[in-house]
Amino acid sequence: MKLQPFIKVIRRCCVIPLLLSSAAFGTEFYSVDFAAGYNPVTQQAQTNLTAQGFSPGLLDGILSSETLGAILAFQDMTGLPVTGVLDNATLAKLAITTDDTPPVQNWHPIPTQDEIDLLVATSAYADYVANAPGVNLDIPGLAILDAMNQSADAFGGRRPGQPMHTDRGYKAVSACLKTGNSATHWSDLTLHYYCQMSLPRACYSSAIGHKSAEDVQLSRTTAYEGCAKGELAWSSEFNWVVKNQPLVFQFVMFGQTHAFNHEQEQAVINTFYGVKYPGDPEECRLKRPRRANDPVDGSHCLANKTMLKSLVGKGF
Incomplete structure (x- = not known):
């Protein structure tokens, strides 16, 4: 049994820039400290950059120096202004969309x-x-x-x-x-x-x-x-x-x-x-009820929210 049916081919992925707000898509900016917590979209950004040959470090959802370096390297290689911010031009180069939440479907069949x-x-x-x-x-x-x-x-x-x-x-x-x-x-x-x-x-x-x-x-x-x-x-x-x-x-x-x-x-x-x-x-x-480490600003329904605490991995 091959793993390939489970492996995501990155078709569309939202990315949070160094200073992008978790309350709006691409319009407001916050401090680095705010952006430094766990964010699931940052985690997808790391995956997206890795798939394109860059090295964002661990896929842990934290906007680390390695992740920032990967963003800067990507911008430099593609001829974009090297700002570390994922503006509209950078998003477009990464084939990233900022659409609303997609309608639910079986993106993959129920696994066996x-x-x-x-x-x-x-x-x-x-x-x-x-x-x-x-x-x-x-x-x-x-x-x-x-x-x-x-x-x-x-x-x-x-x-x-x-x-x-x-x-x-x-x-x-x-x-x-x-x-x-x-x-x-x-x-x-x-x-x-x-x-x-x-x-x-x-x-x-x-x-x-x-x-x-x-x-x-x-x-x-x-x-x-x-x-x-x-x-x-x-x-x-x-x-x-x-x-x-x-x-x-x-x-x-x-x-x-x-x-x-x-x-x-x-x-x-x-x-x-x-x-x-x-x-x-x-x-x-x-x-939507909040989980323990959801943000408290009403952004917990968004994919690009910043959690109050970092999520970490744990084995079986």
Whole structure:
């Protein structure tokens, strides 16, 4: 089984310049300190520059000196003003768009079990170096969106006023998003998907975040296997996952902070919460709950936001 179907061919990617605002596309500028935090679009910029032969350093979403050097080198080589700022001309040279969030689709089919196993076996998700095979993965967007809706309806995770809402379910979702556990090494899509699992996630949560019956903390893959086989506490509740969305669960939960295409994951999340205009801070605050390290300025619905804390990688 080849990894190529999973490897993103960079067709369109948004890039944040050295001083580009996370509240607007290409119009406002902030200090270097503001831009120095983790930003998923910076991470995609690093991938894009790497694909074109430059060396932006680790694909970690941090606007490092190596990343700035890659931007400067790219501008110099292509005859652009060497400013370190990704203005419209530089964006055009990089074949970068700043379109609104794309409509959700299955950018990649639902993976097979063999494909997921191969990605995990090759450490694709855990590798943060340039040209890692798990960087910028296309996602089965519609399938993930359907799974999130299915989970929200089954366990009451909708916000107040929506059909199928329950106080217990929504409280569980909100508390999950605000927790500090695993907050810095789970992608947005991973966390929002996971937090809709108010009941069946108990087995998995206990295994990866607390203690299993064997008094050890398990990796994500080992925890899934133990819960799916009925070997861990609360496995009976986890049967809902195994029955309804095993492949989607594994694909999303095994992903690392840099693995998914960030525009695609934000499109799925925003569509799930009913956010029509991600750039509208008021709509974003009203409809989409914040995760623990989301920005507080209403920009957390955007792909090019700057997180309050840096996301970091973590193995299986």
